[in-house]
Structure formats: structure tokens, C-alpha cells
Amino acid sequence: MKTFVIKGRCLASPPPSDWREQLARMLGAKPRRIGVWAELVMYGALRCMADAGEAKLPQDAQIWLSSRRGTYAATAVVLEQLQDGLPMPLSFLQTQPSQVLALLAARMEWSGNACFVADSELPALLRLAAAQAGQGGALIGWVDEMDGGSTNWLRLQPAAIAENGFVPASPEEVFSPDAVRLQLAATELRVQRARQASLGEKWAE
């Protein structure tokens, strides 16, 4: 059982109407030819990092990214292009979900373990991340383009195991601003809320 501090979060389902403008401001320029899904990935990840008060990921941190449909829209475009000839090279690159991991790495001046896992729920993805996470923790995201788009992220840092004050939580509740610590016990998610955490710290004193 591992315990994480939730350092930052981004819950954008759907993202705000001006998310593209916000992304351009964060990047300093409009992203070019990376595809809508990758733009959503960048937007949510950078918002989450800003929420955590970090611009760069520690070198031993990891990135785990999941999606129900990933790059399907880009893939459909390339399959269409293949009817008549070869696809555009950049269009083909957009079909590869892992391309955006390199973009994130470059943006965060980071190099390390990053992985795309198709259609993985929060407890399952957390299980993989927890098995490999070092002191730098993990940046974990779920991003989809359909139904108005969604880009939900957590920035997690390993914490000393705290036994008190954790309650079972749904994946949605994990993203609540008052959830400050997260535990995965077997396949059950548990969170410690801000009020419970401060009580626990008082007891510890």
C-alpha cells in the first residue's frame, strides 16, 4: 500500500471554452500540428503542474497517461489519406499516443519514464505508477477528445504511510480540492481530506 500527497490536480471535463488560448499562453505560442488530443494532454498536464506549483518534473518522476479513445480522430484522418496514397508524415505521427509524451518531456525539461496505457481506470493506473514511483512521484492523466473533451490530471508525490483519517473514495472524489492524500489499498481508493489531515497532524504533535 502506497500513500501519495496530491500536490496538484486538473479536472477539466470539459475544459473551459478558452482552453486553447490558455494553452497558447502557457506555451508562449500556439502549438502547431500536434492534434487536438495532444493539445488537450498538454493543457491538462501543464495546468496540473501549475496547480502543484511546479514548472519542471523531477528527473525521477514518471508520467502515466491513459485515454479511452486516444488518437482515434487522428488515426481516422490517416486511414482516409491512405485510400489515395501515403499519409502526411506529421499526420502519421499524430496517430502515435506516445508522441505527446516527448512533447511533455521537452516542455518540462525532463527525461524519464513515461508511458501511455490505453483505457485504464484510476486504480489500475495508480497500481502501475505506485510500483515504479521514486521520490519524484508521478504525473498521471486521463485525456479524451470526444464529448466536448476531458483532461484530468493528478500530480502525486510519495508520502510516509499515514494510517489515520483515510476514507474510501470514488475516482471523482480523488480530484476534489479537499482531498490531500491518496492511498491505494488492494483495488480500493482512499483519500484523506484536508480537515482530517490537519487533525492528524495535531495528534502527531
Next chain:
Amino acid sequence: MKPVYLAGRGLACALGLDLNDSLRALQQGNAVASTSSVPGALGGQFPYFAIPFSQRDWDARARDLVQRVAAEAGAQRTRTGTLFIATSSFDIGAVGEGAAQMDYRAFSDKIVAWLEWSGPVYVINTACTSSLNALIAAHALLGAGEECDALVLGVELDNRLTLGGFAALQLLSHSTSKPFGLHRDGLVLGEAVAALRLSTREAAPWKIAGGANVVDGNQPTGASVPAVVNMYQRALSASGLTAAAVDLVKVQASGSPGNDAVEAQGLRAAFDRVPPLVSLKASMGHTMGASGAAEIALLSACLEQAVWPACAGEVDAELGVELAAAAPESVRHVIATILGFGGSHAAAVLERT
């Protein structure tokens, strides 16, 4: 960390439909590539290492190959463990036939049904490094005691998307695969279905000592020297080894003019004395997301059976590295690497028990 053993393995590739067939074919020389054609001005005929196995449609062929390879690896003993499916193309071949929708869950459900799997399932796609990253993730999970058994299943089968995409990027050779070759002119792609069965309770001749994946954003479509060095350092550190302890490196060496040079430079920087190197690309092609599992399955069998892949053509002396003409006398520690799209550099360390 608990020791994680390579308890079973299976492989279908251009060399044969199982490991024994593949070893026999390797003893007689490399597989002969067939050709595959892609349309358009930059298209044409490209050599392609296809699995010699015909079926009426993509799904039926994939099902039969997955079942054969999983059975060869002993997957029936592990069905409640964790299944890691690794691919860069999912079932896009079936989508192209109009027999499937683009749906990750439907793809994994299909494989789960084929294998009658009842344990947790992950589908990992980090392009060419997919199955090596699946192996690293599975090793971490088993080593941490979270699970006792896992199956890493690499699946990369014929489809127009991959071939067309690589042709569009002008990465394909029109002739043959020439790892680190003087006249290397690109990749030759291939198909593979490969399975690595991992266990913490079933001792075996090989165990997974550790591994590392390093994504570097500086070269999103290729390898970078600092990332190659970082990958080796992290993989060795995770395995508790020094560079001097490495007896053999299975390199990527896909025959790419640029990437092979970067990889060679990285090897020379990471090792004071570059260990003996081996490449399997000329034997079975670059099998994309399945390549990590496929090449580990084949190489570990080669080392056990004293079979060695033939070197293809003249090595480029300017690279400062060369492929071993024969198996090293004693091999205890092997590093298997795959470098891929998305700036992904992955390495797993195997230890002979």
C-alpha cells in the same frame, strides 16, 4: 524486490511459428523478407518480414497467432495474473478491413476472450518500445509483491497504417535490413506476436534484473545520445549492476542511417569497453511494439541453444562498434534495448540464474 523469472516464452515471427522453428531457421540463415506495397508517389514495394501464416481475415489470424504464442509461453498457468498487451497498432488491420471499430476496450476484450484471461489487463503503447515497457512495468509489479504472475504479450501484425506511415517518413529500406551496416538505408518492418511469462514463484534459467525507460523530448522521432546513456545508466542502477558486469547488449540497430549512429555513440559513451553486441533486426525485421518481447524471447533461446544470428553485410567502421560474429563464451548479464518514436529509449536487464 522479489526475484522475477522469465518462466515461459513464445514467439511467432518471420522465422517461424514458434521458437523451435525460429531457431532452426536462424541456424540456416536469416528469414527471407517478402514484399509489401504502399500506394502513392513515395510508396512502392518495400521488403517486409511477414509471419508465414495465412488466415481468412485479420482477426482470425491474430486470434490463432495469439493463442499459439501464449500457449507456447505457458499462459494457461497464469490466467489469473496480470496481462500486459503491448502494441503500437492495436487491431488497426481489422479496422482497415471494416471488421472492427477503433476502440481500445474492444481490442483488449477480444484478446482477453481469446486467452480466456480473468486477471487484470493493461494495454501499453509507447510505439516501438511498447513490449519492453510492458516488461519493465510487469517486473516492477511482480518485484513489489503486488502480483505473482504476469504475461507480456507483444502484438504487431500487418496493417497499412504502420507501413504507410513509415514510408511517408521515408524511414524504410528498399533493400535489406543492415544493422550498423556501411550501406544501411533504413528499416525493414516485420510482424511478430511474442509472449514473455513472468513469475515470482517459478524459478527459470533467466530472471529480469531490472530496466529503465527514458523519454527524451529533444528528438521526438528518434534517439538522442544523452538519452541512450541515461537509459543504460538507469537500467544498470535499477539492476544493481555496473557497466563492467554486462556480457552482451542486444542493440536496436534497425539499419537507420541516423539512429544507428546515435545508438553507437551512446554505447561508446555509456561503456568504457563496449560489450559484445548482437542485433536481430536482419533476422526478423523491426517488429515495432512487439520487438522488445520478440527479441528477448528469441535471444534467450539462442543463448540456451547455442544458436547465433548471422551478421548482415559490412559494418560501418566509422560507428566504432561492431556486432559479435559468435556468442560470447559466457553470458550472465544481457541488456536488451529498443529505441523508438516518442523519444522513448528502453532497456531491460536479464540475468542468467
